[in-house]
Amino acid sequence: MKLKQTVVLFLLSCFSLTAQQKLSVEEIYSGAFRPEAMDELIAMKNTNQYTVLNFDRTSRSMQIDLYDFATLKKVSTLIDTKSFPELADGIDSYVFSKDEKQLLIANNSNPIFRHSFTADYFLYNLTTKKLTKVLEQVQEPTFSPDGSKIGFAKANNLFVYDVASAKVTQVTSDGKKNSIINGITDWVYEEEFAFVRAYDWSADSKKLAYIRFDESEVPEFSMNVFKKNLYPTVETFKYPKAGEKNALVSLHVYDVTSATAKVINLGNYNDFYIARMEWTNDANVLSAQVLNRHQDNLDLLFIDSTTGTAKVVLNEKDKAYVDVTDNLTFLKDNSFIWTSEKDGYNHIYLYDKTGKLKNQVTKGNWEVTAYYGFDEKNKTIFYQSVENGSIVRDVYRIGLDGKNKIKLSKQVGTNGATLSPNFEYFINRYSSATQPTVYTLNSAKDGKQIQSIVDNKALAEKIKKYDLPVKEFFELTTEKGHKLNAWMIKPKDFDATKKYPVFMFQYSGPGSQEVANNWLDSNDMWFMMLAQQGYIVACVDGRGTGFKGAAFKKCTQKELGKYEVEDQIDAAKVIGNYAYVDKTRIGIFGWSYGGFMSSNCLFKGADVFKMAIAVAPVTNWRFYDSIYTERYMQTPQENASGYDDNSPINHVSKLKGNFLLIHGTADDNVHVQNTMQMVEALVQANKQFDWAIYPDKNHGIYGGKTRIQLYNKMTNFIKENL
Template structure:
């Protein structure tokens, strides 16, 4: 008998070893890692492009697609040309600060002489930028602006009052960087004579502190300014530095909306800069033209919206005659509009029940704009061109999936990056009309490995909500799916304003983990409900002043719909989300406690009063103006409703969604005598990664699902 049992055990072990399946070990070992092309940049001649390779920055011909050697030898993280391509800025080493900001050590190579010099004597800097005439580079050190003369090497200090957690010059503070999407807040004029910079005084902004445990005897602290909803923000002012005499001019913005100054943009005129400013409520933005000789600001136009303007997603492009293109949702969908140099609307360039999702450039010879759109459905993105004068358009990419483009400077060529939910990224060289010239890189090997391990392709469907909308959704079924069998359902979502998780594109994020769970007998689904993007402003902005209300109603409605399908066990429905998705998972386990049996919330906002001012007030106004919008949709308010198995996860050093959120929610659950599991990741930020952190995290979540769903 013992011998027989041993034989069975050995067979089981052998079968387990040889089974073709997706595992966490394979996922995190890099076994399924795909290939890409790094640092694609067209050269000015439009006939060559550059990429970052192991030996340096390689130069290729668009016409032949053949390598013509290295422009620069060595190892670099990124690079940037001067406008005349006489010099190149090379990032050698970097240290991350927040989402966009980092400290870097840079070299500058003169491509004519071959001479290499270090920026700022090889010390760390932030946000370096060539002057348009390529004779200087500006940069930031310790919140102050400087520039270095590239001929003499002389370094000139522009500002003197920059102090950490007090004053920033030309640099975004935490909330500007996170919510307006960039760290640099300065720009050179086209003639290289002046620099316009934004000064942020954050002295009165409340400070957040985060314990850093590390391995020292006593924990240290990370302190930085973080304006929460309704609290004081940095005071923003605009200033011009004149290189000729070293003097500064303050720009008078008193007559304009000047609470925020999110954007500083160079125009085609020699002595002009455009500022985009906003009032605190973010439903009106002024587009201002500043004469850098005199400091005078003139309003081109004001963009308004009944609800909000996406101040973090600005498209403003100046053409050769200083007329400009502007993206707006004013007709209900995000489209391009053409204004003359004085801000008078010439025409709406694109129109339809679809959106412009990216702008690539304008070819003055052909009068064509190149862009990415959702013309082929909201879950697809395609590359198109349209004549700015006669409106004739042409799609030049694949018609389905997610397609993006990197164009040559003359627009005769582009490198198309494409994927679908069933096909990983491919990189194809095409001409300006979309004709394929050569496939540069594919990921067939990655796909073969996954197919050998029984990769299941997502199915796309739509699901109705109670408002009569059809919500985009995808579903992953086990490979051996039996329609007559009932399966547990595990739902994933993010649900944040303007976001999209249901897209016909390859997913290198959680997708492989979902595939692994499907192989263990779960059906995985994702639904983009009201508030998500690419289906028009009405669908996206219905959540205004009630963030979380309609989003959770739609997730509950979707779960109930799935529960009516004969292949779903409605008593075994779980939900998972991270950040805004964690907020939704927390609401699902409280407001939707009768529907969801199991939930995992990672780094969730649990009370919008604890989140930052720019993001939160964009959708909710301030807590003083709209207290119900904050409290009526906080999972903490409904802690008493928790019924199912709940896992709460947070990094203690999360600078974005503070650990405080999970602490408050935990206390509310405790005081309501609710049992739940909690996992804190020491010194980990919003991404919760580093070393073996991610494998451990996903193993923990896997075990929790297997035990409780």
Template structure:
């Protein structure tokens, strides 16, 4: 008996370490198979009553639009694609997107969506009456439409087609052209040109007034903007895609703002000043359908006027002007109060982004939030309890937490817990909100809360993923601060799970580094790049990332040091951070330090290898800018002014300038169909490298856009990137 007991103890003792050793290894295939991807609460569209929301759900054979009770999770199917049919269409209407009428009795359904650029699409629309069950095509035209929306009363709709704005009466079916001068690559009504879409973040450029009797819209005259073209490979005689793309220092579209009156059928053009070389980044209706708010910026984007327009006369009054010694960021955070006397406005005039209350004459009532931290997300204002909801960096630039505050600036309340990252989806009536919380090693947890902050229930805890993560050897992030003479920088290090400080490890820097960006944060990352980084760590690499000067969440002075000097301070910070690591840690192999990045990150990695080849031996640049002369007006001039005004900055900030200094292993990757950072950047970089006698590797992806995706593309790309690191670092 004693021998059996002793044998059992020995077996137990032997079995325990074997179990510990049986943790699985991350494989390369995990980058794409979603093993480490958290479940989420997707497509939540709140209804008027905040207790309910709708979402599209794909079943085995159908797509259902479901209405959920947020408290119980119970749902009813409002409509399914299989039941949506109309005459003269030989197939069901697949619901790809939808919107409700104001009374929530009608649905405007989007289908047959065809993507154009990042945010722009064209599609077919159908109107479904939830009470009668009847479905009808929005317009009798055989051509696709854009940006359709029902009027606030639900009796009419408007849409864009072939660069013109149209109105349709849903009862009679009568259609009317609001504009008639639309023409491809010349005049656009109700939609944006390429550069507004990309850099100001919107494609639909028309808006119903609150009473539904007027429509405010943009008109772009891009006649003077030069055309860019991309070759469409794949046929015997390749075609071309031609579009207007204003490069830095070149001419922009001339923008006008019109307001169409449905009753008089006339358009009033708003007085936005005699200057045409300017921007109108936002227009918003106030609570009064007779007054339109317009934000106007100069071309350098360091001055912004808030104007109020009388839409009946077209006359405007500037009520507030904001100036900056660098640039002013655009946001959607402008709320007009129901009292018609005040508005909420966000600005970094104090040095940090904060919430302000103004009266309608533009006089400051008070600064609502204050402190050396940033409001990163303004969530809204509850008229009933007079509280403002927002997310900020008050705890740390690496974290995000939810707060509410009385509009008086008193009674600030922190509404989220834990050390990590919170995001919030709040109902329109502020009755409930869904909070998403994660930390670097904990997947997202979704919880439902009352507007007061009280937790109601857990919607998704991702416990299955937590269990999965425990089954794998998983490197953990180590956060640190890099104390450089010019600034203290936030960083993280990802070490192998079996890290041994007596060994030597190669280091791969991951960089983005562009203005306002952030790669160092205390949240759970599960995309392809983070999983690849964890995979590399388990292959014996240390992955490192540092947020250089110019990145976000640390106030105006930290971010805007890079003004007129893109690629100078940021690159120096990356090189100095690498030198700091080499000096501090004996476990780093000084001969094997690399860097990689995409877009702005590819731009940075190119410059880092050129200027820091004494530290870095390897760099990967995916879709990089090689000269800011090749990039668009709005983004580039926001940070660099024009090439004519700042020739030295453009010269010193161009990888082309330093291409001859590149030593080591350099891989340049680009898509030939990149409408954003044109393939021209790679072509010119290759040409310069060849002329300078620099050896390098390159890969181009035919017809692929800036994201380099589609079909097997991402698998091919990451396999190539991975092999390049294994071979050269």
């Protein structure tokens, strides 16, 4: 009897040694599963080399290292912070002058909004090895093409620093907080057009073009900043909500030699956006992309900087909206490459310097997802696309004439490329739902792998211990016949005869994608943890999401939250009918647009969803910014029903299930006002719900132990209510 007991105990102990290791929120959100990457990877322009920012854990120092593309061997260390006490705080980012003989190094960065920050900048001469602190707490410094000057912005004004004399010239002087901004975008441009530097050097370094924002008439938004002070302070900034006044923008050209500026006449336009602005290869010709307020008409202008006359060289119109990209590329003769959805899918086009169409380079019922560059010598374009399915990404090369297309990536998943300056090689970034990101050197001729650079084998081995379930990709068809991309994570010990609760995740915003075959992020690891605890986790990309053509993406126009919510409810019904799903226990979660969606799903789909978690949600589209909201909804004055019918704040009376509402008080993007007014609406509807407020946290709700506390809170809510 004793012998039998010993054997049983031994077998049990062996089993426990090989059993699935459990994931924890603490481990996930302390970065334990973060893949190794090539930080600040920059391909050089003049030599066939690239640089990477490396960190030496032993000496706690950082290096900008130079590597050869052909061999991957390290050529040299351009700078090591341990040799420069001034850089004791490290290197936040760096940029080369055009001749690659000077470096501008940022440190002591202080974030402003999502992309913007101020920093101290050091000029490093790669020949003399001399490091000089040149600028303190400025924004967006940029070398002139000849490397003799550096443009920069500070306190809403634009300046020029002369490298030889160290003299600073003030370009503008009317900059004032919450009134006038020169050369830097306002809040809404930064967030929705995704750029901060609103100035550019001409090819001959003699002129600076810049956008001036007059936001004096834009309504202000204020939020309390609590910290640990006796009295909170108030942060006030200009934020145009849907239908409210935007900043008035104007375009200016400053002559560096004569120190004079002229205004470009854009008098033909009214209530417009300058969504992009950059000099062409002709030192006298400036390009600007002007959008009307509805964003359904875009003019590409070529402006003669000498006379100030503007000419429309290309016009894009769309029944819904025109997407703005960074793909405009000028070739040597000022002909240009452009991407457009005008045939229903995003493709590459070639125009001559007058705006006449020469060729549609790519064609097909699939989308170009990234434009990588043009090899002038071989007349070849490199790009990324979803030609092999909307959830994967592949790298291609194609002739400028649209012929000789070659697929360069070999593995199924998500591939991305950084091309070598001579276009002979590319560094491929590859990952899938089962493969952590790997970096390899590949031939740009045929895609053949030459060498491995970063393999993340240590992470792959570490993950094995957890014996994680597989993320299964499939196409879900709703009862209405809509075919939607989806994934599902089932518990590792899944038993088809049992009934499981389902926790759904989505984002659902226009043009977004959550169902993609790439490596797992922190949310995915959390979903894996929930699967370990007996939940099925599922995600469905409904109508309105991206990479399946313009019609699929833009069908939600003027009615954000109608078809997307319908699709999540319909998808939940399909999943609820699976034999192994308990249809009475389906929950849904989302952040930002996803929080808007999860709130709506719980209210409008009260008999389908048992619970929902909404983090930083838009609860009323009238509270959100002008550029984003009006792109899809027009103004509230024009489309009141579109705004009101699909805002969750107007559907609180339908709440039946369990609801957790979460927001940060310092969210400059989706204001905490959304949650406060939702709370009041729920209270007045006499509905019980849970909520959590994170003091001084922005839209990302992070810092210190914040994410750990937040995800433990959400985990506990799921366990108690699903």
